Amino acid sequence: MSEAQFARWVELVRRRTGMQLAPERKSFLVTSLAARMRELGCEDYDAYYALLTEGPRGAVEWALLVDRLTVHETRFFRHRPSFALIRERLLPQAPVPEALQPYRLQVWSIGCATGEEAYSLAIAIDEHLSRLGGRYYFGVTATDISLSALATARRGRYPGKRLDRVSPDQRARYFRRVAPDTWEVVPELRKRVCFAQLNVLDLARAPLAPMDLIFCQNVLIYFDRAQREAVLAEVVRRLAPGGMLVLGPGELVGWRHPELERVHYPDTLAFRRVARAGGGAA
Template identity: 40%
Template sequence: MIWSLQAAPDLSDKQFTQWSKLLEERAGICLSDQQRVFLQTQVTMRMRELGHSDYTQYLNRVTDGVSGMMEWSVLIDRLVVKETSFFRHKPSIDFVRDTVLDRMNQNTLEGSFDVWSVGCSSGEEPYSLAMVLNDTFEFAQRDPYYGVTATDISRAALTIARTGLYPQRKVEMIEPHFRQRYFSPQEKNRYQIQPELKDRVCFNHGNVLNITDMPVISMDVIFCQNMLVYFRRWLRHEIMNAFVDRLKPGGILVVGLGEVVDWVHPDMVRVPVEEVQAYRRK
């Protein structure tokens, strides 16, 4: 097709505003003008696949009833799925390990230790948390009584996460102990998460904008990094407040460094740990 060989047309200011509004309404993501090229590139790639040549025409398709929601689920994968890695921010994951260790040492670990990984993408973050938790329970010679719930808006990313099969480049940077203990080599230089760990992580589709519609399940740790930064300030605070309602007493909320700089809550206190931005429920 001639369209497929042409350079992508530029989004007009009006079209950029329309697409930005849709993305914010449905995913909470607030795009800056500097991200116009990214939006244009991703939308154009999908338009070419479908044979569309007009941004407004494709926008109408995306917003048209049930078929539009199906197309939106395809497009949103292109717009929100970001490169991630195992143990992406090790100090935060180590802090989760130290939290469960403290509970064990103080004999305050009652019932299951439950963790929620919000915006889990293709699974590297929740599996990293599960590896550390599993090691901690084994070191303490306790039955592995823990679980990790992981949610994301991208169904395509969740499919990868549930499969638990990763290329060598993803796994080779992991500490040898974790790589040998929790992965098994497969064909084509890929590595499979071991079943015992995979069974500890439950992946679910979820949009954090609809957090009030999610089940209120009390968590020991809510781990949310590299996601809130894309939202407006008021929305970050609203989501953080909703997280508090889903924490057990003494539960921990871990966010990315600098993602939320002015949030306060009467039931939460900032944890004085360098390199980690975390809050504890009173």
Template identity: 35%
Template sequence: MSAVVDHDNPAAGLAGPVLGDGDFQFLRTFVYRHCGIALSEQKHQLVQGRLARRLRALGLKDFGAYCELLRTEPERELGELASAISTNVTAFFREVHHFEALANEMLPRWLEQKRREGDRLRIWSAGCSSGEEPYSLAMVLAEALERCGRNVDAKILATDLSPAALAAAQKGVYPVERLDGVSAERRRRWFLRGEGEYAGLACVHPKLRELTTIAPLNLLHAWPMQGPFDAIFCRNVVIYFDQPTKQKLFHRFAGLLPTGAPLFLGHSESMHGLSDEFELIGRTIYRKRSA
């Protein structure tokens, strides 16, 4: 999800319907239970402003009607609610040291170990936002596969809760200025530049799409995949969870990783005091310990 609560305009939407204390408390509980995000009392006006847009989109007259929709059909609106109260912050090759470690140390070793033709390699981008992270991973993976010259069944799973973020990731089209973190060589190789009415846009190369599967997933709910994954990226997501939620999530991640496999967190996230199943091996890079 790579989501942060929006601080840019906390007074937005105050001229519309008023979010009463009872409805706000219901929304706080609902968002925490279903999304893992703890909303403080100070977020009252912010939530009112952000969700006023959803009321207009749904044709609802007040927040009571919106809360009733969540009570009766929670899954229908969950993704839109998550999108409304959060802002997806991401970039190509964000925290570049993670991708350097993957390209220079981990992928060469893994591909050498997968000697049998058709061996599988799986990386999970958990909280993929609008696709910049998984497509960055796909570039690194595609280049590593070319260097190794071996037939490996390699795929990246990219998941998020936000329908808007997933739609952008599926589309794979970005303003050229969003490619600032991509080297000139990779821009030429992995992006198709738009012309005419599409000038100023760039589309990811079809080969990157072939390596990437994008799907909706709530990290707090059941996971359909069984693993194992060779690596998991879950960056700038858990910082907004409370301690018990983080502990449960780290334990679940450990269940999908073999011993020695890495879990990548965001620059301001840490497992300190939260899990004894991982050990720190680099800048916000953790490795699953042996049992």
């Protein structure tokens, strides 16, 4: 692949997904393209580029290629401090008064990949609220650009190595073994999570209600700073007053937003949406 071809592909990926492919990732791009081109019997980068940019067939092929360009390797409770933060600083610490029940919580997992993050959020929330007792309702909306990743997430089946940070009690309560090294999320938890395809560049068109918790980790690393700030501006619009935004530590150093205040907790990057003195979001 020539430098001119690489630049052309980088621009296509950036325009359609927002992902920034640095020069040092050229080998990654070449490998990903080559694998798909071999399956199609296509030997020319320019011919494959033309295929991707022509009509309905190109749209279908692009969806398949995106799966090669996005990273899906993850695990349950990948960043433990963020889940401790949610339990200690967002969720109630005492039983909710009967008059305020059912306690309700709406959660959004952005860039959910194959679902481990979304199910981890559901486990952490259900486990905490069930200990407090009383009536409660929560739902997790989980979005990703990859259709194949979302299909895996909806199935809710994972190899044992993905569950290495799941406690024995959590495994017994929220999973069932369906093969020697395969575990399935129980239906009661799966029904709490709704998976949908969404490109983070299209957040302005996302029909989402205000969220009490937005979890966005290992997504912004693919974008330059200007894009990260633009994405977060749309994310904040969908955060309810008092709601919490949890990012990956170090993903956006020095970022500030006039409607957010920093939530300080060890090894985390989180913010809470403040409200005006007269009521409503700031």
